[in-house]
Amino acid sequence: MSHDPTLNAGDIARLAGVGRAAVSNWRRRHEDFPPPVGGTANQPLFSLPQVEAWLRRYGKSYQLSLGDRAWQRLKATGDLRLGEVVAQAGALLTTGASELEPEVAALVSELAERHGPLTAYEFLVERYLEAHSRQLSVTRDDVAELMVRLVGVGSASRGCGDGVDPGGEGEGRATVLDPACGVGTLLLEAGAARVLGQELGDGSAAIADARLRLRGVEATIVAGDAMRHDGFAGQKADAVVCDPPFNERAWGYEELVGDPRWEYGLPPRGEPELAWVQHCLTHVKPGGPVAILMPPAAASRKAGRRIRANLLRAGALRAVISLPGSDLWLLRRPAAGERPPSDVLILDAAADQSAVEPAWQAYLEDGSGQAVRIIDLLADEVDMTPARHQRRDDLGRAFTETRDRFLAAAATPPDLKVLDQPLDQPVTTVGDLIKEGLVTVSQAPPRMAAGDGDVPVLTADDVAHGTPPSGRTGTRQGLVTIQPGDVVASYSSVRVMADAGSVLGPHLTLYRVDARRLDADFLAGFLRAAGSRASTGSSRFDVRRTRLPRLSLKEQHAYGEAFRQLAVLEDALRETSALGQTLIRLGLDGLTDGHLHPQS
Secondary structure, three states: OOOOEEOOHHHEEEEOOHHHHHHHHHHHHOOOOOOOOEEEOOOOEEEEHHHHHHHHHOOOOOOHHHHHHHHHHOOOOOOHHHHHHHHHHHHHHHHOOOOOOHHHHHHHHHHHHHHOHHHHHHHHHHHHHHHHHOOOOOHHHOHHHHHHHHOOOOOOOOOOOOOOOOOOOOOOOOOEEOOOOOOOOHHHOOOOOOOEOOOOOOOHHHHHHHHOOOOOOOEEEOOOOOOOOOOOOOOOOOEEEEEOOOOOOOOOOOOOOOOOOOOOOOOOOHHHHHHHHHHHOOOOOOOOEEEEEOOOHHHHOHHHHHHHHHHHHHEEEEEEEEOOEEEEEEOOOOOOOOOOEEEEEEEEOOOHHHHHHHHHHHHHOOOOOEEEEEEHHHHHHOOOHHHHHOHHHHHHHHHHHHHHHHHHOOOOOOOOOOOOOOOOOOOHHHHHHHHOOOEEEEEEOOOOOOOOOOEEEOHHHHHHOOOOOOOEOOOOOOEEEOOOOOOOOOOOEEOOOOOOOOEEOOOEEEEEEEOOOOOOHEEEEEHHHHHHHOOOOOOOOOOOHOEEEOOOOHHHHHHHHHHHHHHHHHHHHHHHHHHHHHHHHHHHHHHHOOOOOOOO
């Protein structure tokens, strides 16, 4: 196998600014296209120097940035060592010590000099996570932000009453622990002055350590199995956040039968998540909060019923909140002599995550909202599945409100004329519009620190779902401010922005039009159509080659209005689909428990 840096077909497409289909065509049509030097039949790898030489020979423009060149050199070590090599790059940027090959070390250092050590390393880490997305589990940014806010730490925290003082009893030394920290996602969001983390793999632990230190955070990150070899035995943090591995059966059941951490009961062999819950409680100070993600089944499995009951009786388990794909458990280590609460918050927020913080605040203040009496849970199966505890007295009102929203969400498609033959119109391309000054293109920074400021950030998910900016960041250089009428595009979605005041998030591109000569909705419609045709998966298309007709501004406005109506219709369909599912569930529940009755 070649020792040159290698690329897959997606990398070549990105390098040349084309779609993956174009790369496939080149391989079929040109006998001299570089042969694979590694990989598999379905995912071949090609030599970077050979691909560059071929592109030059055929006069195909390409641009390999310094960051991409550094990344490709790191990748040349092979997938099995990639995490180790990315960790070594972090050591170079934080301590100056390097085990990298001299050429690779020089590229990483040059990248850091040009863009700053933090930005350079986050670029490399982001590429690493993309390359190993199936092997590495990373907590979603919005969930990570929610978790640290709910335990009351970090600059993003508004304080939820039952959390900790980020100042750490007035000393500015709040300590946050994540005993399954991965590459540091939750600890990065915590924003605490001091963090502790443990991760099974040496490479991931070293990457987390470098990411934190490059932000000036005092971090102690250790590698090892937290269940069998607790790296922080006897230490207590102000708060604990954790996204542990789910369904890991080889967690050490046999070796740990008599472990003192099992204060609420020996975790069953098939319930490793309950071992993580008790591990987290062991490492938090009395009165300190814990936020941990759990598989939904952990709220109802028969094997874990005794431990759930003991957690409730002691007042340790305060909330079970359903999120998309997982449940969030909020716990608090009981302080000596305090009276345990009489109820627990059980909330289904899978369809509306924004409901979590108001419900938690209401529960902390007076126990209202979706609180369920602990005595009722203990008398039953200790089943804390949120969907099971939908408030019955609100069911009729919820059904009526959901039905009204469903009916109001309908939208009308545009009235379009059908032609026997397509119009023969002069065309241009987005690239030509850019050259003529009708369109200005701006890219968002590859990554920005989330949750550490008051600047609203428009994310790729916001663009896809048509929701307001959901991210937050601090003021820094390089931010792209959005103006009304800007066209914002991700890999899969395009939107025309109506409001100002937010900045462009990672993975987004902004197209600002000269409104005197170009209609924003007109451009957005053709961009979206081209992207939809180019790919049904993850491949990318060359935006600059997108073709659109040369029309007068008046004619553009007509097209733009039709495209706008289609976008409104799409949003309405998405909303009615979600509301329809809720309406069906509420109707079934209401008809079967007597809160709803057929109209006579």
